[in-house]
Each structure stands twice: as C-alpha cells, then as structure tokens.
Amino acid sequence: MGGDERRTRVKSVVLETPDGIDVRLGWDPSMSEHERKRALAKELVAAKLKLDPKDVRVEREAPAQFGFHTQLFASVEGTELSLQIRNASFRAATVVALTDRPYTIGLDIRDLHPDTATIHEMQRHSHLFDESNILNLIDHWTRVQAVREADGRGARVVPDVVKLDATRQRGWVPDRKAQYTILDLSRDGFVVTLAFADAEDARTPV
Incomplete structure (x- = not known):
C-alpha cells in the first residue's frame, strides 16, 4: 500500500x-x-x-x-x-x-463540456436514437459508466452491454443478477452519478 x-x-x-x-x-x-x-x-x-x-x-x-x-x-x-x-x-x-x-458502489464524474474524442466514444457505444443531443448523451454515458464501475470487472464489461430502464434510474449488466439503483448527484457544474446494488447479486450470474 x-x-x-x-x-x-x-x-x-x-x-x-x-x-x-x-x-x-x-x-x-x-x-x-x-x-x-x-x-x-x-x-x-x-x-x-x-x-x-x-x-x-x-x-x-x-x-x-x-x-x-x-x-x-x-x-x-x-x-x-x-x-x-x-x-x-x-x-x-x-x-x-x-x-x-453490503453494497457494491460505482461513481462517475465529468463536466458538461466533453472534448471531441469523448463525444465520439460516447456516440460509438451509447447507441442512442439522437446522438447529436450532447446533454442527453452525457446523461446516458455517466450512468453507464457508474454501473460499470460498480460491477467491478472493469474493461471486461464494455459500455454497449450495460442496460438502463426508461427512467435511467435502474441499470444492469445482463449476465449478472444485480439491479443497480442510479442517482444523479450533480453539483457545482460537475455531473456526478452514483450506482449501487447488493454486492452478492453483482457477483451472481443469472
């Protein structure tokens, strides 16, 4: 350490x-x-x-x-x-x-002004109907990233496989039991997102 x-x-x-x-x-x-x-x-x-x-x-x-x-x-x-x-x-x-x-937790933080490379990355993986709406793209992306961080498997879980419900307040990775609660904690110009679920569910295959 x-x-x-x-x-x-x-x-x-x-x-x-x-x-x-x-x-x-x-x-x-x-x-x-x-x-x-x-x-x-x-x-x-x-x-x-x-x-x-x-x-x-x-x-x-x-x-x-x-x-x-x-x-x-x-x-x-x-x-x-x-x-x-x-x-x-x-x-x-x-x-x-x-x-x-006994939770697993994931966090994501960014601002509302992504650079060109980040925009292209979000557009490539998010598969949203309107990829020109940057604010919507950021909202979707930060929630996906928070779920990925909470999942704990890192790059082995690609953004494309993370699923969000219609409200974007719930998310999941299809091969795991966990259903993540997703919260917007944004403050002072920073987009802050928290995802959490039962840790055992996050380790349990469906």
Missing part, C-alpha cells in the same frame, strides 16, 4: 445520498488526485465514526497491473476498518463514496 497523504484539507461539499452511503465532492487544483481522494476519504470516515481526521489513516492498494483501478483502505490505530471506499476524478475534482453496507 502507498503512504498516507501529505495534506488533509480540501474544499469539499457533502452530497445528498440514501441512508448507508456517504459521498463528498471536492476540488482543489493545487492538490494531486491522490491527495484529494485520500483527504476526502479521511473526512468521510472521520465524520462517520466521530473522530478527528488526523486519527484516520487512508492508504492506497498497490496496483496489481497497469491500468488497475486501485481502492482505498482506512484504518484507525493500526486496525483496518470494514468500510468500502470508492472514488472517481475529473480534472481538479474528485468524488468519494463510503459505505458500511
């Missing part, structure tokens, strides 16, 4: 979420992505356990391979906590989610 963060403060806000899941959005261009996400995780853990953030240690899982999406782990006085921490970043902004429930 990597070392603890050098800084512990980041400009941040708490986002409104369901019981059992805490999410904080932070931004600070003077901090690295790794510093931001560990600082936000410390704030979430400290608030949940009613501790001083200085008493919480957050470390990063060592990468298993190139491109491996590492997770964060929190500990207090050398004891690792049974908390699931997930994160996503876009430019100088980072969003972190925390839960002690």
Whole structure:
C-alpha cells in the first residue's frame, strides 16, 4: 500500500445520498488526485465514526497491473476498518463514496463540456436514437459508466452491454443478477452519478 497523504484539507461539499452511503465532492487544483481522494476519504470516515481526521489513516492498494483501478483502505490505530471506499476524478475534482453496507458502489464524474474524442466514444457505444443531443448523451454515458464501475470487472464489461430502464434510474449488466439503483448527484457544474446494488447479486450470474 502507498503512504498516507501529505495534506488533509480540501474544499469539499457533502452530497445528498440514501441512508448507508456517504459521498463528498471536492476540488482543489493545487492538490494531486491522490491527495484529494485520500483527504476526502479521511473526512468521510472521520465524520462517520466521530473522530478527528488526523486519527484516520487512508492508504492506497498497490496496483496489481497497469491500468488497475486501485481502492482505498482506512484504518484507525493500526486496525483496518470494514468500510468500502470508492472514488472517481475529473480534472481538479474528485468524488468519494463510503459505505458500511453490503453494497457494491460505482461513481462517475465529468463536466458538461466533453472534448471531441469523448463525444465520439460516447456516440460509438451509447447507441442512442439522437446522438447529436450532447446533454442527453452525457446523461446516458455517466450512468453507464457508474454501473460499470460498480460491477467491478472493469474493461471486461464494455459500455454497449450495460442496460438502463426508461427512467435511467435502474441499470444492469445482463449476465449478472444485480439491479443497480442510479442517482444523479450533480453539483457545482460537475455531473456526478452514483450506482449501487447488493454486492452478492453483482457477483451472481443469472
């Protein structure tokens, strides 16, 4: 695991979420992505356990391979906590989610101004009727990405296979039992999306 963060403060806000899941959005261009996400995780853990953030240690899982999406782990006085921490970043902004429930969680964050390459990627995979409606394309894409992150299999689940219902508040991957609840947590110009479902269902083939 990597070392603890050098800084512990980041400009941040708490986002409104369901019981059992805490999410904080932070931004600070003077901090690295790794510093931001560990600082936000410390704030979430400290608030949940009613501790001083200085008493919480957050470390990063060592990468298993190139491109491996590492997770964060929190500990207090050398004891690792049974908390699931997930994160996503876009430019100088980072969003972190925390839960002690038996959920699997996925996050996505971006702004409303995708570059040309991202637009082409969204159009290639989303298969929407009107691919020229960029706001609709972003709304669809961020929900698909949040479900993919929650699924946990990474690039093995291509965007094309993720299904959303007509409301886009439910999503699923056809070869797994999980039905994901999808929530829009957008704030301060950032499109923030949360997807969560029962962790055991996410591992169970249909």
